[in-house]
Amino acid sequence: MQDVDVFTDVKARDGKRGQYDGCYGRWTIAWTIVVRLPLLVLVVLPVALISSALRKTCCCLTADDNAEILPEDEWNSGDHDEHGDGGSGDLEAAKGVLPLEQRKFDVVFLGASGFTGRLAVRYMAAQYANSVKWALAGRSIGKLEQLRAELAAEFDPELAKLQILIVNVTDDNSLAAMCSQTRVVATSVGPFAKYGTPVVRQCVAHGCAMVDTTGEAAWVRECTRQYYRAAQASGARIVNFCGHDCIPADLCVMQVFETLVDVNPNEMLARVELFDDGRGQISGGTLETVFYHQNTYRPPQASFNPLDLERDGSRSDFRIESFTRLKPGYSATHDSWYAWFYLSAVNMACVRRSNVIKHYGAHLEYKEQLVLPSLAAAIAWVINNALLAFFLFHPFWRAVASKLGMLPVAGKGPSEAEMDKGYYVQHGHGFGDMGSRVSVQMYFPTDTLYRLTAQMFVESALCFALEGAELEDEGGFFTPASCLGPVLRNRLLEAGICEIETKIDAVADVDFDVVDDFDNYKATAYMA
Structure with a gap:
């Protein structure tokens, strides 16, 4: 810097x-105006209008009901867990879990065999193979074993010993087993609104940190509403938006x-x-x-934006x-x-x-x-x-x-x-x-969008694993700047990202x- x-x-x-x-850009502009604009006006738009009219006539479509509005006194209440996640601001901390410093893994990468997850663990293997204790997690043992073999062959033979955790985000027991063993969960399993809430719930219950690659602001608002107080109580630090x-x-x-x-x-x-x-x-x-x-x-709408929550749970000015x-x-x-x-x-x-x-x-x-x-x-x-x-x-x-x-x-x-x-x-x-x-x-x-998202995602997780003493130590829901801040910035600079x-x-x-x-x-x- x-x-x-x-x-x-x-x-x-x-x-x-x-x-x-450049020249390619000028050609693109000319092609757009000469070819794509007539296509839009003369073909795509008219067909779309006709198609929409036919669908309304034949299917008798009705508008969706308005989203439920939650008053302030019902925030963090399990009464509105309409998505079947069982989440609640009164979520009890898991019993008998080890302190973070005694856990088996520093970081577990959940969704390691997906497109972004694979890029992330390849970067991890290339740069930090033996720097921390880490593991791969996902639902397909075959894909994870193949990925582990590739990492060992390309980067370090010792990675053949990398542990694999079989985790299904629809199975709370497997999620709990994962969260109880690690200090940080790095999850790239999306859509997060569909698959991410159970992961958040178990991280909060087990007091471990979590970083993700989501860009789904509506889901982040809903998770903050449901689990903000529980995260403060357990000390879990949930850091969303850790990618592009x-x-x-x-x-x-x-x-x-x-x-x-x-x-x-x-x-x-x-x-x-x-x-x-x-x-x-x-x-x-x-x-x-x-x-x-x-x-x-379709998440319920709170009476004010949960992203405006201060540390004490009041609305920020x-x-x-x-x-x-x-x-x-x-x-x-x-x-x-x-x-x-x-x-x-x-x-x-x-x-x-x-x-x-x-x-x-x-x-x-x-x-x-x-x-x-x-x-x-x-x-x-x-x-x-x-x-x-x-x-x-x-x-x-x-x-x-x-x-x-x-x-x-x-x-x-x-x-x-x-x-x-x-x-x-x-x-x-x-x-x-x-x-x-x-x-x-x-x-x-x-x-x-993907390569550097994977690298920034890994560096975000390693902020906790390698430089945790420099970070925000209170539990809650955070952003990269508000929790990882200068530590993450310096890691990105040092890594050449x-x-x-x-x-x-x-x-x-x-x-x-x-x-x-x-x-x-x-x-x-x-x-x-």
Whole structure:
């Protein structure tokens, strides 16, 4: 991490190219406007409208009932466990469990044979094979044994002795047996709204830490509602969003705040604007999660957002408000064109929780957009994503896409070659409530959707396993920034997973009596 006057052009340095960059990007824009726009207007949209009308006429579809609204006094109550999870804020701690320091494993990877899980344990084997006591867990003994053999052959013969735990997330006994033996559960079994709640429940009951790769904010809210008090009582630290959703955004906002406080210790963050630029392809598991939330998952709605819970269970006074734009535009702050970014809502949910715990700003304005090189690129992005939305969410066109093999199936994802082309650049611009302005650039040099998600996920688990004394020691539900914070950031930097640069854009009037070293402060603050 370094302070700079001008951010490094990391894409040019590493030869990275986005979908709309360069000659290929201009060709994509032209193809989109000449071919895909007529296809959308003349074929996809009319067929979708006709299909929807026929379905309503023939099937007499009715709207779903509104979700149940839970009053504050029924939070953490088992009376509303409508999904059959048996969860309750009054969940009793498991009896006879060993203290964390006496448990057999430091980390157990649940879902190790899945697409993201396999990437995670391969990274673990390559970098930390003998650094901690770890094990593989999942429901298929055959797949896990094959994976273990591959790890031993490719990385270290000693990994042939790696223990395997047979765990089915629908079987509380197998989950309890796993959680009772480990300090940390690292789970990549999704959709989390479908399979994740029993894992959370057993981690809470057994007082062990948990990290996951979820980007399912609605599920995180519901788990927080059900198990927040129980996690505090047992000491379990549940850290959600430990992948591409939402470590880059969460750590970027944390770094913006820390840089602002370095400039003026009395200043709070009033507004943060994130601008994202990247390349990647989604997996079948991601699509399965999207479809599950679209068609099935209907959690009850609490009277206020559980992500706003303070440590004592009261509602926080720290607020966050979205200023993200759905339509394309131009940003003077970032000097670029932009469009709507598909992860902006879940990233804001994560930052919302971090703000409640870390107190960035009492009323924080949040904006996150996707960076595009031109207005034409922004228009092409809208057209392409409108087509994608029809193929993903409209029943007729989704059936067509599935029939033609256009959609990846669960367990499958982008190739190694495609992930090599991936990258992710996150720019954060912070505005202090006294007028200071700072900027942060975070760069991830390869695919973040899966490859670096797996690596960030592993490093999150190892924060507990190797540097637990430096972390938040109270139980509860956390985000990467609010629990793992600088420890995780430093691990990512040391592992070469990301690069971070910070820049001071403007400095407000400061009461220098609160600054320890005025000369050093002045030299740093005015370098921009």
